[in-house]
Amino acid sequence: FKDVAQRCASRPLEGRLDGRSEGLPDSREKVMEFGFDFCYWSVDPAAPNYASQEEVFQDLGVCVLSGASEGYNVCLFAYGQTGSGKTYTMMGTPDSIGLTPRICQVSYWHLRDTKANHNLIFPLSFLEIYNERVRDLLRGAEQKKPAPLRVREHPEKGPYVQGLSQHVVTDYKQAVDLLEEGIANRITAATHVHDASSRSHAIFTIQYTQAILENNLPSEIVSKINLVDLAGSERADPQYCRDRITEGANINKSLVTLGIVISALAQNSQMFSSSQSINSVLSEGEGSTVGSQSSSLSGSGRRQCFIPYRDSVLTWLLKDSLGGNSKTIMIATVSPSSSSYNETLSTLRYAAHARNIVNKPRVNEDANVRLIRELREEIDRLKSMLLSFEMVPNFKGIVHPKMKLLELSL
Numbered sequence: 001f002k003d004v005a006q007r008c009a010s011r012p013l014e015g016r017l018d019g020r021s022e023g024l025p026d027s028r029e030k031v032m033e034f035g036f037d038f039c040y041w042s043v044d045p046a047a048p049n050y051a052s053q054e055e056v057f058q059d060l061g062v063c064v065l066s067g068a069s070e071g072y073n074v075c076l077f078a079y080g081q082t083g084s085g086k087t088y089t090m091m092g093t094p095d096s097i098g099l100t101p102r103i104c105q106v107s108y109w110h111l112r113d114t115k116a117n118h119n120l121i122f123p124l125s126f127l128e129i130y131n132e133r134v135r136d137l138l139r140g141a142e143q144k145k146p147a148p149l150r151v152r153e154h155p156e157k158g159p160y161v162q163g164l165s166q167h168v169v170t171d172y173k174q175a176v177d178l179l180e181e182g183i184a185n186r187i188t189a190a191t192h193v194h195d196a197s198s199r200s201h202a203i204f205t206i207q208y209t210q211a212i213l214e215n216n217l218p219s220e221i222v223s224k225i226n227l228v229d230l231a232g233s234e235r236a237d238p239q240y241c242r243d244r245i246t247e248g249a250n251i252n253k254s255l256v257t258l259g260i261v262i263s264a265l266a267q268n269s270q271m272f273s274s275s276q277s278i279n280s281v282l283s284e285g286e287g288s289t290v291g292s293q294s295s296s297l298s299g300s301g302r303r304q305c306f307i308p309y310r311d312s313v314l315t316w317l318l319k320d321s322l323g324g325n326s327k328t329i330m331i332a333t334v335s336p337s338s339s340s341y342n343e344t345l346s347t348l349r350y351a352a353h354a355r356n357i358v359n360k361p362r363v364n365e366d367a368n369v370r371l372i373r374e375l376r377e378e379i380d381r382l383k384s385m386l387l388s389f390e391m392v393p394n395f396k397g398i399v400h401p402k403m404k405l406l407e408l409s410l
């Protein structure tokens, strides 16, 4: 991703974890290095380097909001082992609200400030993926046991959930009520480390919609903000009941697929950037004929990896966020406990792969407005061509067939 950040948001240890860490030094003394854009420590609120929710919001949440207001799709997702602080970071607690409500809060401040223009609207939706099925978390009491929703793919807009409810609310209070309703509907269960572990992946989506006037035409820029709280990446304990084991297997399946997708995208991005640098070296050295040679080199060399987005509902739904038109931030949460060494290492490796992905975000322009802009640019280009023909002395008085065509097309 272009803007990957890792949050090493270590939380205070709970009794059970504490007991197992016992402050013993870790025997594995090999130093491993991982890069990151931001690193936060949130174990002891009294520590001078303690990172508050506000600080995390100022770094990451503001980035999300500025990307969306510029017209880009933005995705922020939290990945890490069970109990490491994903839900705390994404949602927070009533006393310490997390990224999602803060992003809503600032969005609705914008809405209030620009209300006179009626140019902003933010439909919200909230879903969870549980056992590879999509559930609408905002269906209310109307459906006791809602049928799973189907994922479909639009040729231009990409994957979407058919029948997912969209809620247009007008202030922060209503947005937070919806968020709380969704969180309460989410499936949680006790695991060996966490009493209320999220057993599903949750995706809260804000359709950041701006009505604008471009080229004197009313148009809309719709940027999608996906805020994703993943289920914990832990191994299923064989002593759990059957439901927990099935859940664990499905969580692992989707997280393993996410890992494969991230690795494949990272590999493709690296291949692309190395073929770009070969191209530039060759073209610098050998002039114009080399371009075709080098492209065949990269073309006939290693082939781009296939990206198995459809192997899990999670990766299918996040297809654009992971490898397409989106600015994406990954938050990796890790526990300070030495008993979590392996999980921590695997989380950091996951994040290190994600850092290599280069997405291609673009402003989501209205298709008609884009067409008009492109046509105007084409007219300007043709006009300047015409002018340059007229300026060439030999062409004075001679009606070149291309000029005739140009005049006709203008």
Ligand SMILES: Nc1ncnc2c1ncn2[C@@H]1O[C@H](COP(=O)(O)OP(=O)(O)OP(=O)(O)O)[C@@H](O)[C@H]1O
Binding pocket: 009, 010, 011, 012, 042, 043, 080, 081, 082, 083, 084, 085, 086, 087, 088, 089, 093, 194, 196, 197, 198, 199, 230, 231, 232, 233, 333
């Ligand atoms: N930085 C923090 N400061 C204070 N409390 C925290 C912090 N991070 C997490 N906690 C608390 O630790 C507990 C577990 O955190 P949380 O639910 O966020 O974990 P999780 O990674 O989402 O777990 P799971 O994957 O099992 O859902 C919660 O009670 C939460 O409030």
